[in-house]
Amino acid sequence: NLTGLYLQGCGWDKEKTLLCESDKGVLYVQMPICWLKPMLISETEIQKAKDYACPLYKTSERRGVLSTTGHSTNFIGYVNLPTDMEDLGHWVRRGVALLCMLDD
Secondary structure, X not given: OEOOOEEEOOEEEOOOXXXXXXXXXXXXXXXXXXXXXXXXXXXXXXXHXXXXXXXXXXXXXXXXXXXXXXXXXXXXXXXXEEOOOOOOHHHHHOOOEEEOOOOO
């Protein structure tokens, strides 16, 4: 289980359990507990097509020294989050990301 994460750039629909537009003036929302579900590789390809690959960062700065992977050292990985948007680029354009901690 993942706990203590924050969503930036969007909201979370608790009833439908998926990404939604953020409320006006709300920058961050607390992400509910995420259950990491083990899946077969064949199952993940089908699921990935429907989910937004949300980047997970240590802080909201989203920058840092580039590591050997070409990613910022602030970048942790991707978490696939459910959405009902057919255009997954919608969330990319809004800069949606998961954060481990908020700035003071």
